[in-house]
Amino acid sequence: MWLHGTMASRIEDYALLSDLHTGALVGRDGSIDWLCFPRFDSHAVFSALLGTTDNGRWLMAPSHPEAAVEKRNYLGRTFVLETLWTTPEGTARVTDFMPIGDRRASIVRRIDGVSGSVEFNQEITFRPGYGKIVPWIRRVEEEDGTEAIVGVAGPDAVVLRGDHLPHAVGRLHGGTFTVQAGEKVVQELTWYPSHRPVPKAVDTQPALEQTCKYWEDWAKxxxxxxxxxxxxxxxxxxxxxxxxxxxxxxxxxxxxxxxxxxxxxxxxxxxxxxxxxxxxxxxxxxxxxxxxxxxxxxxxxxxxxxxxxxxxxxxxxxxxxxxxxxxxxxxxxxxxxxxxxxxxxxxxxxxxxxxxxxxxxxxxxxxxxxxxxxxxxxxxxxxxxxxxxxxxxxxxxxxxxxxxxxxxxxxxxxxxxxxxxxxxxxxxxxxxxxxxxxxxxxxxxxxxxxxxxxxxxxxxxxxxxxxxxxxxxxxxxxxxxxxxxxxxxxxxxxxxxxxxxxxxxxxxxxxxxxxxxxxxxxxxxxxxxxxxxxxxxxxxxxxxxxxxxxxxxxxxxxxxxxxxxxxxxxxxxxxxxxxxxxxxxxxxxxxxxxxxxxxxxxxxxxxxxxxxxxxxxxxxx
Incomplete structure (x- = not known):
C-alpha cells in the first residue's frame, strides 16, 4: 500500500544516523525522510520531512496494520539504530546504520527474523534536488549475476542492492517481502558521483562491526x-x-x-x-x-x-x-x-x-x-x-x-x-x-x-x-x-x-x-x-x-x-x-x-x- 502525500512524523519520532559526513533521519514508522548526500549541506535526496512522500523517502516497515514498535534504541554507544517490530504473526529486528571507515556514502538496512514470520512493505523514492528532480532509474545486472537498481540525476547517482529489491510502481519503487525466524534480509543504498563507475557493494557484517567499534572507541x-x-x-x-x-x-x-x-x-x-x-x-x-x-x-x-x-x-x-x-x-x-x-x-x-x-x-x-x-x-x-x-x-x-x-x-x-x-x-x-x-x-x-x-x-x-x-x-x-x-x-x-x-x-x-x-x-x-x-x-x-x-x-x-x-x-x-x-x-x-x-x-x-x-x-x- 503506497501512502502518497502523507505527513512526516513528529520531530521527536526521528533518530539520527551519521557517518561523520552527513546524517539521515529515520522515523519510528521505518521511513527515512531526510538525507543529504554526500555532506550535511548537500542537496537532499530524501525530502519527505519537508514535503510529502513524493519528495523522496525510503520506507521499510511491517505491512500488518497492527504492527508496533516494541523497542527502539541505539546499539550501545553508537549511532547504529535497532528497531524491534512485533506483529500478530511474528517479530523482526531492523538494524539501520551508515558505515564509517571506508568513505562510502551509504545506508545499510538489515532485517533479522526473530520469531514467526513478518511481511514487510518497502518503498523507495529517490528525489535529488530537495525532492524536485525525477531521476532516470534502471535495473542492471552485476558481475556476480545479481540485480541492482541504479538512479541517475545530473551529478547525483545511487545504487540500491540487496535481497528482495523493489519494483517500479509508477514513479516510485516498492514491494513486499516476508522474513522468517532466523532469516536475514539486507539492502544498501549507496550514493556516488554520476560520472564515476558504480561502487562495489559493502560487506555488511564487517562494516557493521567496524562502525560499532568506531563509536564505542570514541565514547569510551x-x-x-x-x-x-x-x-x-x-x-x-x-x-x-x-x-x-x-x-x-x-x-x-x-x-x-x-x-x-x-x-x-x-x-x-x-x-x-x-x-x-x-x-x-x-x-x-x-x-x-x-x-x-x-x-x-x-x-x-x-x-x-x-x-x-x-x-x-x-x-x-x-x-x-x-x-x-x-x-x-x-x-x-x-x-x-x-x-x-x-x-x-x-x-x-x-x-x-x-x-x-x-x-x-x-x-x-x-x-x-x-x-x-x-x-x-x-x-x-x-x-x-x-x-x-x-x-x-x-x-x-x-x-x-x-x-x-x-x-x-x-x-x-x-x-x-x-x-x-x-x-x-x-x-x-x-x-x-x-x-x-x-x-x-x-x-x-x-x-x-x-x-x-x-x-x-x-x-x-x-x-x-x-x-x-x-x-x-x-x-x-x-x-x-x-x-x-x-x-x-x-x-x-x-x-x-x-x-x-x-x-x-x-x-x-x-x-x-x-x-x-x-x-x-x-x-x-x-x-x-x-x-x-x-x-x-x-x-x-x-x-x-x-x-x-x-x-x-x-x-x-x-x-x-x-x-x-x-x-x-x-x-x-x-x-x-x-x-x-x-x-x-x-x-x-x-x-x-x-x-x-x-x-x-x-x-x-x-x-x-x-x-x-x-x-x-x-x-x-
Missing amino acids: RYNQDGKYARLVERSLLVLRALTHADTGGIVAAPTTSLPEDFGGARNWDYRFCWLRDAALTLEAMLTHGYADEALKWRDWLLRAVAGDPEDMQIMYGLSGERNLPERDLDHLTGYEGALPVRIGNEAVGQYQADVVGEVMVALEKLRLAGGHEDHFSWPLQQAMLGFIDKHLTDKDHGIWEMRGDLLYFTHSRVMMWAAFDCAVRAVRNHGLPGPVEHWESVREQLREEILEHGFNKELNTFTQTYGGTSTDASLLVIPQVGFVKYTSPEMLGTVAALEEELVDEHGLILRYQTASGLDGLAPGEHPFLACSFWLVEQYAHTGRRAEAVTLMDKLVGLANEEGLLSEEYDMAQGRMAGNFPQAFSHLALVRAADALHGTESLSLSTEPIDTHTRPIAIVRQ
Whole structure:
C-alpha cells in the first residue's frame, strides 16, 4: 500500500544516523525522510520531512496494520539504530546504520527474523534536488549475476542492492517481502558521483562491526559518573556525529526549516558551522577530554576565517565556504505546512558582535588545557581582536540573529568584554605578545559602559539592549564568562527579572519576548532548550540546587528515546520544535550537567565555583 502525500512524523519520532559526513533521519514508522548526500549541506535526496512522500523517502516497515514498535534504541554507544517490530504473526529486528571507515556514502538496512514470520512493505523514492528532480532509474545486472537498481540525476547517482529489491510502481519503487525466524534480509543504498563507475557493494557484517567499534572507541574516552552521565555521553556523541570528519566543521543541526513555530515562518537552515556554536562545542569537548577534536576544530577555524578580518563571518560552510545565499524552495509544502522552506542562511551577512568573544573564550580554555599557540593561531586571534576594536561602537544583530534594527545588545557587549579579557589573560598568564595595556583599557571601558547602559538600576537587572527595560535569556551567559559572579546582586536581580518576564508556566524560559518586534518577524515561538539549561547552571551556582535538579530533570525528560533534543519544545502540545538534533541544546545540556556535578558539595552554599579560570583536565589518546 503506497501512502502518497502523507505527513512526516513528529520531530521527536526521528533518530539520527551519521557517518561523520552527513546524517539521515529515520522515523519510528521505518521511513527515512531526510538525507543529504554526500555532506550535511548537500542537496537532499530524501525530502519527505519537508514535503510529502513524493519528495523522496525510503520506507521499510511491517505491512500488518497492527504492527508496533516494541523497542527502539541505539546499539550501545553508537549511532547504529535497532528497531524491534512485533506483529500478530511474528517479530523482526531492523538494524539501520551508515558505515564509517571506508568513505562510502551509504545506508545499510538489515532485517533479522526473530520469531514467526513478518511481511514487510518497502518503498523507495529517490528525489535529488530537495525532492524536485525525477531521476532516470534502471535495473542492471552485476558481475556476480545479481540485480541492482541504479538512479541517475545530473551529478547525483545511487545504487540500491540487496535481497528482495523493489519494483517500479509508477514513479516510485516498492514491494513486499516476508522474513522468517532466523532469516536475514539486507539492502544498501549507496550514493556516488554520476560520472564515476558504480561502487562495489559493502560487506555488511564487517562494516557493521567496524562502525560499532568506531563509536564505542570514541565514547569510551568519556568517563564520568553521576545522575546525568549517560545523557552527557549521548550529547557528546551527538556533537561528534554533527562534526565533519575531514574538515572538523560542526553543523548546528543536520536539517533545515523545521519550524520554531508550527505553521509559522521561523524556519531556518542550520546545516552550517556557526563560530559561536562550534566554539561552545569545543568547550564541551575539552571539558570531557576530547582534545584532539578541539584542536581539529581550531584548525578549521583558522582556515575558515583566514584573510582580512573585515571579511569574517558568523558562519561558514563545512569546508569554510563563505557564500551561503538564502532562497526559498517553493516546490516543498513545509513541515506541517510551515513556510517558507529555506536553504542557505541570510544571517551569514550579519554583524554579531558576540562571536569573537565566544571564540576567544573557547581558545582560552584550549590554552588552559595545554593547547599551544602556533605562528598562525595567535596572530589570527590578534587580528580578530583588532576587528572588534575597530567596530567597538557599531551596533549589531545580536546572538539571536535579529532581522530588525541594529542595536546595542548587552550580551554582545559582554562578549566583547570577554574577548579582551581573554586577550589580557593570554599575555599576562601565558606570555603571548600583544598590546596588553590597550586591551586592558578597552576591557575596562566596556565594563563601565555595560554597567551604565546595559544595567537598569531601578529594575535591578541587566537588559536585553542598552537603555531598555526588557530582559533576554542570553543574559544568563554573563557570569559564565566571568563578567560578574553568579551570586552578584546584579545577576540575582537579573534572574528574578527573567523569571518574571520569560519563564513560562511550565518552568522553561523563552529567549526573549517576540512580541517586541525587535527580530523583524511575526511573534511566536517556544522555549529555547539551551536557555533553560543555562538557567539550570545559574541555579546550581547560587545554592538553588533543588530547583536546578527539578528543571534539569524536566529538560532531560524532553529528550526522545534515543536521547536526542531539538532546538525548542512546545509544552502545550508535548512535542519538539525547531531543527533536530540541535547541537546548541546538547552542548548546553553538557554544561548544565557539569554545573550540577561540580556543585554537589555546595548545595547549601551560595559560593560559586570559578569555572572561568579553573584548569581543565585532558585525556590524550
